[in-house]
Every structure is written in C-alpha cells, then in structure tokens.
Amino acid sequence: MTTVALEHVSKTFATHESSGGHKITAVEDVSLKLNTGDVLAILGPSGCGKSTLLRLISGIHKPDKGRILYDDVDLEDVPLRERGIGMVFQEGALIPHWESRRSVGFFLSLRNREPEVPEKLHQISKITGIGINQLLDRRPSHLSGGEKQRVGIARALARDLQVLLFDEPFANLDAKYRTEARVELKRLLNAFPVTSVYVTHDQVEAIALSHRIAVMRAGKIDQVGTYQQLYTSPHNIFVATFIGSPPINLFKGRSINGLWQGENFGGYHLRRDLPEDSKVTAAIRAEHMHLQDGGIPGVVEQVVPMLAERHQLITTHLGGETWTITVPLDQHIERGSTIYCGLQENEMLFFDTATGVRIG
Ligand code: ADP
Ligand code: MG
Numbered sequence: 001m002t003t004v005a006l007e008h009v010s011k012t013f014a015t016h017e018s019s020g021g022h023k024i025t026a027v028e029d030v031s032l033k034l035n036t037g038d039v040l041a042i043l044g045p046s047g048c049g050k051s052t053l054l055r056l057i058s059g060i061h062k063p064d065k066g067r068i069l070y071d072d073v074d075l076e077d078v079p080l081r082e083r084g085i086g087m088v089f090q091e092g093a094l095i096p097h098w099e100s101r102r103s104v105g106f107f108l109s110l111r112n113r114e115p116e117v118p119e120k121l122h123q124i125s126k127i128t129g130i131g132i133n134q135l136l137d138r139r140p141s142h143l144s145g146g147e148k149q150r151v152g153i154a155r156a157l158a159r160d161l162q163v164l165l166f167d168e169p170f171a172n173l174d175a176k177y178r179t180e181a182r183v184e185l186k187r188l189l190n191a192f193p194v195t196s197v198y199v200t201h202d203q204v205e206a207i208a209l210s211h212r213i214a215v216m217r218a219g220k221i222d223q224v225g226t227y228q229q230l231y232t233s234p235h236n237i238f239v240a241t242f243i244g245s246p247p248i249n250l251f252k253g254r255s256i257n258g259l260w261q262g263e264n265f266g267g268y269h270l271r272r273d274l275p276e277d278s279k280v281t282a283a284i285r286a287e288h289m290h291l292q293d294g295g296i297p298g299v300v301e302q303v304v305p306m307l308a309e310r311h312q313l314i315t316t317h318l319g320g321e322t323w324t325i326t327v328p329l330d331q332h333i334e335r336g337s338t339i340y341c342g343l344q345e346n347e348m349l350f351f352d353t354a355t356g357v358r359i360g
Contacts, residue, residue, distance in 0.1 A: 002070050002084075002162040002195050004034040004057065009066035011052055026052040028219040029066070037193040040224075041206035043242070044216030050199040053216070054167050057197055058085050070162065084162035086194075088153055088169045120192070124154050127187050146173045146181065153185060157192050164196040170205065182208050203243060215239050237356040240283050240349060246313060249289065249323040251282045252353065260350060264318050265296045268345055271360050279353035284343050286313060289325035292342025298323065300337050305329060314339065 011027040026049040034040050042050045055061040057068060059075050068075040070083065125132050134143070134151055135158060143151060149169055156164060170178045186209055189196065200206050206213045207227045214224040215238070223235045227243070234240035241247045253262035255278050260268040262282060270280065298316025305312045311326040314333055325341050327333060350360035 001036040001193065003036055003072070004032075004163060004195055004197075005069040005072075006030055006032045006057070007066050007069070009053075009056055009063045009068060011049075011056055011061055012064055025219050027056060027063075030219075030221050031066075032214060032221065032224065034195050034197070036195055038212070039189060039196045039198060039210045041210035041213045042197060042199045042216055043203060043206040043213050044201065045242075046201055048216045049219040050201075050216055051167055054087075054165050054197060054199050057163075058087055058165055059083060084160070086156035086159065086161045086164045088149070088156060088164070088166045090168050090171050121158050123191060124158055124188065127191060128154050128184055130154055146177045149173070150181060150184065153188065157188055157194065161194050164194045166196065166198040166200075168200055171200075171202075178205075185209060203245070213243075215242060217242075233358075234349070235358055237281060237283070237351045240351070240358075244285060246286050246315075246324045248283045248285050248349075251284075251321060251323070253280055253282055254278065255280050263321055268348060270350060274359065280359065281351045281353045283349040283351065284347055286324040287326050288344040288347035289323065289341050290343075291325070291327055291331070292340055295340040295342040297338050297340055298325075300333055300335050300339055303333055303335060316341070 009027060009030045010025065012023050012025045014023055015021060028049075030053060032040070042053060044050055052061065056063055059068075059078075059080070062076070070078055075083070121132060121135060124130075125135060128150060130151055135154055153169065170181050173181060182205060189209070198206070198209050203213075212224055212226055213230060215222045215230060217238050223230060223239045225233075230239055230243045234243065237250070241250070251262045251264075253260050253266060255261075255270050255274045255276065256266075257276075258270055258272060258274075260266055260270050260280055260282055268282070274280070296318070298318050300314055300316050301322070302315040303312055304315075307329070309326075310329055312329055312331070312333070313324050314327050315322060315324045316339060317323075323341075325339075327339075333339060349358060351357065352359050
C-alpha cells in the first residue's frame with residue numbers, strides 16, 4: 001500500500017476552436033495527502049473537475065503544474081506497470097496498467113483448481129457472494145451492468161494493488177442496487193484496505209464509503225475533513241449548503257452594533273471586528289430549529305414525514321425567506337397555517353455574504 005500526495009496540482013484544457021477556443025482550468029492548485037489505507041472521497045457537483053483530478057492521480061493525465069507523489073516518489077518517475085493502480089469507472093472496471101498476459105494466465109491457471117485458489121479470492125467471494133468462477137472469468141457477457149461492476153471491483157481487489165481509484169462506479173445503478181453495492185464495497189475495503197480515492201457527486205455515498213471527504217468546486221478543493229467536521233464546521237457557504245440534507249437554512253442580514261440583524265429576526269452576537277453594516281449570512285440546520293410560542297412566524301409550505309428519523313420536515317416562508325425546521329411526527333401541521341419557530345443560537349453559523357467565507 002502506498003501514500004499519495006498531490007502538491008499544487010493544476011490542469012488546463014484548451015477547448016476546440018468551434019466552441020470558442022478558450023482555456024478551461026479543470027483542476028486548480030490542488031494539494032492533498034492520503035495516508036496508507038485511507039479512503040478519500042472527492043465530492044462535488046458535475047463539471048467541477050473530479051474526473052480530471054482522478055485521471056491526474058492515476059497518471060492518465062499529466063499535471064501542467066505541481067506534482068503527484070506515490071510513497072514520496074514523483075509519479076512520472078514510476079514506470080506504468082509498477083504503479084499498481086486499479087481504476088473502476090461508471091462504465092465498468094478498467095485496469096490500465098495491468099499486465100494483461102500475466103493476469104489472464106494467473107486467472108486461467110486457477111480455473112477448476114479450487115484448492116489452489118488463494119485465500120484472498122475465497123474471502124472476496126464470500127463477502128460479495130460472487131462465485132470464484134465469475135471472479136476468474138475475464139468475459140462475463142451474461143452479467144448485468146451492476147453485476148459487472150461488482151465483479152470488476154472484486155477482481156481489482158483480488159490483485160495486490162497500491163492504489164484503487166473509483167469514478168462514480170455506481171452512478172448508473174438504481175437506488176436499491178446502489179445501496180447494496182455500497183455496503184458490499186465498504187465490507188471489501190474493510191477486509192482489504194487499499195489507499196483509495198472515490199469520486200462522487202452523491203454525499204450519502206461519500207459519507208458511507210470514505211474516511212474523509214474533499215469538497216470540490218470549480219477545480220478547487222474547498223475543504224477536506226470527516227463528514228462531521230464538514231457538517232459542523234464548514235469553511236464557507238458552499239460547503240455548508242452542499243453537505244447535509246435538507247440543505248442548511250440561510251438568512252440574509254447585516255451587522256448592526258455588533259449584532260446580526262436579518263429580515264425577519266435577529267439580535268445575535270457577531271465577531272467584534274466586523275465593519276458596521278456589512279452583509280452577513282446566518283445559517284442554521286433544520287434540526288436546530290423547532291416550534292416555539294412567540295417565535296419567528298412562518299407560513300407552512302410543505303410537510304414531509306421522515307419516518308425513520310421520527311420527525312417531519314416543515315418548510316415555511318415569510319417575506320422573501322424560506323426555511324425548514326424539524327417537528328415531532330405527532331404534531332399535526334397543516335399547509336398554509338402559520339407556525340412559530342425558535343432556534344438554538346449556539347448552533348448558528350455566520351458567513352461573509354460577499355465572499356462566502358465563514359466568520360462565526
Ligand atoms: P466532473 O468529473 O466533476 O464532472 P470533469 O473533470 O469531467 O468534471 O471536467 C471538468 C471540466 O474540464 C469541465 O468543464 C470539462 O468540460 C473539462 N474537461 C474535462 N476533460 C476535458 C478534455 N479532455 N478536454 C477539454 N475539456 C475537458
Ligand atoms: Mg466525472
């Protein structure tokens with residue numbers, strides 16, 4: 001297993017003249033460090049540069065600036081066949097630098113010779129429920145897309161890899177299958193730890209599979225941390241709203257006499273060094289708001305029961321603002337009625353509205 005480090009890595013593409021012939025910076029000044037056995041998720045919206053970043057880590061793309069190190073050695077100085085990289089894409093597994101002759105020979109030599117099948121393959125077969133023969137078969141033409149993906153991942157893990165890279169491997173599966181595949185992959189990675197990077201736009205997947213999450217936006221990594229760190233102390237509004245469901249409630253306001261004052265409510269203490277009357281956005285999650293007599297009035301727009309969580313999400317609005325609060329399931333709340341909301345002040349976050357940067 002290997003440590004992987006990215007140092008100030010950038011990658012720019014020139015677009016074709018027919019589409020304007022300008023340059024797109026797909027990855028900009030990204031620095032990351034993965035320790036041996038780490039599973040890092042790269043989470044971000046479509047087009048933010050996740051796949052490009054993964055291709056840089058694999059060596060498929062060369063960075064324009066910066067460098068990528070495997071065990072402190074520049075990737076460019078590691079011959080392709082010695083990199084020991086496994087890649088799993090949306091379309092299926094692909095092991096680019098795999099010496100195919102040797103691996104086919106290895107797999108063929110094991111066919112119908114069960115006693116010689118290595119313990120590792122047996123274990124993988126047991127965890128995934130995939131038969132040894134399917135694991136060994138190089139052309140499983142009778143498998144569905146989802147099955148191919150599972151077999152591909154299991155096969156990749158059966159090899160002694162240094163680094164395993166995933167690019168939204170389950171994006172094409174339906175929801176039920178996706179959840180199963182996720183659980184299975186998690187079991188596999190627990191049993192056979194490999195330094196891994198997992199690209200996804202799905203936060204649930206990122207949370208379930210990784211140790212840490214890097215939130216990416218427009219070519220840059222905004223923040224790296226555990227799910228809890230990102231959830232409770234986001235560095236900016238983008239991370240705050242991208243992590244968590246329903247999205248965190250945002251309220252526009254200003255700093256007046258050291259206090260935050262919003263459109264509909266206010267009076268919360270702010271950092272003292274803020275200029276008077278600067279624009280500040282307050283943020284608070286639905287679970288930190290509740291019903292409170294004499295609180296902030298809101299007209300109920302939507303009521304969504306969350307049975308597993310044992311509460312209902314109530315979306316309300318007042319003036320130009322909309323927010324969501326959690327309410328116990330047994331409270332009967334009608335659409336169109338007015339409810340009164342309170343919030344836990346110590347859970348509020350504050351952001352500079354102009355830059356999005358967290359200021360409290
Ligand atoms: P993501 O995987 O997050 O959806 P990508 O890494 O695929 O994002 O793309 C990031 C940006 O770089 C996009 O604007 C995309 O159009 C552009 N891009 C990616 N690959 C190429 C390429 N080979 N040539 C030109 N532009 C590219
Ligand atoms: Mg992509």
